[in-house]
Amino acid sequence: MSKLTLLYITIAAITALLLALFQYLYKSKLKSNLKYLLAALRTISIFGIFLLLINPKFESFTYFNEKPTLVVAIDNSESVSYLKQDEKSKEVVNTLMNDSELKERFNIQTYKFGKSVSSLDSLNFSERQTNIASVLKQFEEIYANLTAPIVLLSDGNQTYGADYSYIAKGIKQPIYPVILGDSTIHSDLSIKQLNVNRYVYLKNKFPVEIIANYSGNEAIETELKIWSGNTVVFKKTLKFNALKSSEIISTALTANSVGVIKYRVELVPLTTEKNKVNNIKNFGVEVIDQKTNIALVYDRLHPDLGALKKAIESNEQRSVSILKPQELIDEIIDFQLVILYQPNYNFKYLLNAIKEQNVNTFIISGTTTEWNLLQKTQGYFKQVVTNQTESFQPSLNKNYGTFIVENLDFNSFPPLQSEFGSLQITVPYETLLYKRVNGITTEDILLATFETEGTKHAILNGEDIWRWRSQSYLNTNSFNAFDEFINKLVQYLSSNKKRRRINVDYKSFYNGNDDVIISAQYFNKNFEFDNSASLSIVLNNKDDNSVREVPLLLNNGNYTVDLSGINAGLYEFTIKHNSESISVSGSFQVLEYNVEQQFLNADIEKLKAMATESNGAAYFTSETDKLIGTLISDNRYRTIQKSTKNIVSLIDWKYLLGLIALSLFVEWFIRKYNGLI
Template structure:
């Protein structure tokens, strides 16, 4: 910078003191302007950088999570909870020292608009899971206003270890112990088979000190199917009763498990649990035929048998031929030279089938054994990733994020079909989708078939578990494929997917798909569902909402009862009817007290403190006096290059303009 100043000064002196004929004030003024221009240009070329430091105060967050479930209302804590929230919002000291953030939770976590205390589930684990994504890198003490009773999700005791903030539970409810006997849990399979017996397991618990006698009953309508006396005492606080009931009628049958209330019981709602069982008259048997060992076989069997209406058996070709009449569907896994007789038997029995091809498939033989498709023979292996065909029209397919699934290995080369087919999944190579099916279905001569061109589907099931912490999404996908292939019903333009019965706290959602006459998904249709309560004759109508490639309606607010429904397409004379049952059960009404022990343990392990709602006013002072939550002064350092300083450019322009004007005025130009 100094050298630049010296050079600029010397050049200015050379111009106006040595060469110029001007003298006096004009010479000195022009010399000054030239010096400013040159020095400023040299400084821009050097482009020095300057550090600017800005200081600011950062207040900690105070996160308030409020239990918005029905149990708060049932424990008569709505008014005290609302008053406490109002007091927190009005506390000026807290607002001066914290950024207050309010959330409510039931089954989901939401920002607070208003509190209704009508959520049918409590998922405390989700609270800490979601909050950890937002607040783990900041100072954010958390006030949890809840009774601590969780009805949904993982145990929040373990998930709080991931949450790095102190938790201050405000306990809603009292610690008074009431005498109570209840059905703690009831285990029963969703399906049973006609003329069989199905097991029911009832776990009954008792809270009290005296010895009491009562009775456990199972009823269906007005008929008592089972009755047994049960005894509880201070030392024997639980009983497990196992029952087997007959399945004599096809369809959904409702049952009622009841443990007769004691004379002095306060909560009698938890003495009853309704349940239902759907009785079916047959079981779909699937044969998985292979002469090689592969992890895909076990994955297919597990996936198919996740639905109790289906069974799967892994067989060799010889074993299948000995019992071929026992199956409704055959999965032909990587056919080899031993499969000639198997294909002949399948054709003779007119069985539907799924062919899965891979690196061990004898394509020369497979091309000969059937005429529906042909594979180009290259003797090379390629890896294909799946991409979902959003316009698949045969049945409803959920998108499982197939693009994230591992690739399948198969024969490289094109596959040509000689029959009309529908593509479920396209092949994708190196991120580029090609117009060839990876998974396709087709119908020919009243038979249904599917072709999967790749091995390694066990990795898809594992990936589905990694994405969802459950195999359900993949198993449902395979279940729909098996269901379609195990029946010969003609496809329809309107498909409706629903359960025959729902528990009272379940999300009652019905999904539909509608296709045009070319069996392409129609996203411009208007679908409505009309429900009729069989007991009250009340009729309600709801519109479906378009979600991706499905139409969906949420009926979670319906009261318990038996319903008949009709789904209708407004623009065309197409409809589909059915029946469903909603069982009367409210899990949020099963509690008499707050779970004080669990909330106090949560406070101690997270280095917080617990409070009862009756003395919750102390929490404000404790938070304000806690040195961990002091306001922190932070600074930001910004490096600014001189070339970004626009005033310097303006100075250069101004000095050059003034110099030019003076020289022009004096006739030097």
């Protein structure tokens, strides 16, 4: 309480007393001692009212002890059990969790991790991917304002995500790796990396690059072979020694048939080799007969052109040619889709040719689009021409059903610019994106698709889509999400397939550690999305003829099923409606590969470097007691006494109001009883 407040209270007390004395001692005719009681009651009442007006604030402190947090994270991936460290890992965890001194010193929080992190309930060492970088990043966010050293039980072999040694440099908490593995070096051959395009073209040669590694001190000789079925299509003799531990092998194979072709790369193992699993790696390519040719037509240079070309050509099945309007007229029949970027009067003859040839189009408008020309050359849509521009952000129509749209974070995308006013489409259409202005989603069209006279069309009412691609990268550290969105739109527009009531999204083949997720959309007879349908997938493994049926669950507007972890092999599937006679079928292949079985040793050097960088220390499983002693004796992890300050206003103290009311009532009663009123 401040000195000024105390002064006000003192003045209030003196004033209250003087007023009461003035009324009952100076002016009053009472001769009995009753006047002193009434004066005291009046003083209490007036002083209480003055206190409410002054409203002084009182501070109170509560003290408590806060123990540091000990974060224990256990690697639950298959590589731990493959290195025969699963039982040792469980022993270390039990020792840490049951140590009485450690529990008295720390609040122990336990987690397990693979590709993602979760609270520890049980350990089965079945995770097919390891992402240590993601684990450290999440712990840094959760325990940013706490003292929370991290004990990391892992072999240090990461298979997914950013380099954790780089992420560890930004971690403020000390890290104590417990190394699951030994330091013995065994002679080992391995295929470190394999680079190949996913799509190739019939009768074309496609490059294959292989990085072969050797760990050991002796000079050895081996042979690398590439198999297609039972046929060796390439082989090369390799020589390694203590100074030459790796070699890059490049070759080109020929695609002789359409479809998914499976290959196997093999390094002939050494007689003394301990891990032979990492000597073999399967890969596949999808051979296609022809490319989809897309014309991107412009009359004004803009960053959108490069962004669209990059996004579309991220799928090797497609080729984009950037052309001027007059360059396309004579070659229009060579393209399956024409993208018209901000058409102006130089597009006049091209628009007429497109109408005559019944070509599918994707129109992107902007601040320089000549709407009067567009409205004269087609009868599908109308734009109110105001010669003013506006900015607007996208809002996804979750009921859009022409093709499956992944759940991009459209709300974070920057605004586009185009003509002010609403766009009206005069044929049946579906809105994919609505305009959002000042955070409010409108019914105005930003991106829509429609079909008419046997052709497919789309219109995007805004320029600066390159900013969307950049924002997608900032959100996910990858262009993939945006590129896939554009490619699905392009795939729909460049295809002449009729619309079906069940749309399915899947890949023709998956690598062994890929997430095998199949998505579907179901529409009723009026082609309206049905979010209450009961769909299931019947999965048939053609290698062993096993069949199983799994329900599809509604997730973010799509019906999905996660088949990750299924055995390698060729699969045929049928997605069916459980109460209607409607279904769709397909097939895919899962290539055999387990990335968690590619390691022979723990990555000791990397774990030790991470510990040193974070001011921690690395230990082996046999040094658990030493780790516990370090944690208990380290002065950085002392219990901290903290306090909480509570500021309470007197006006919130209900007893003061009661005291004022009571004193006024007693004073009134005494005066009334004695005939003074």
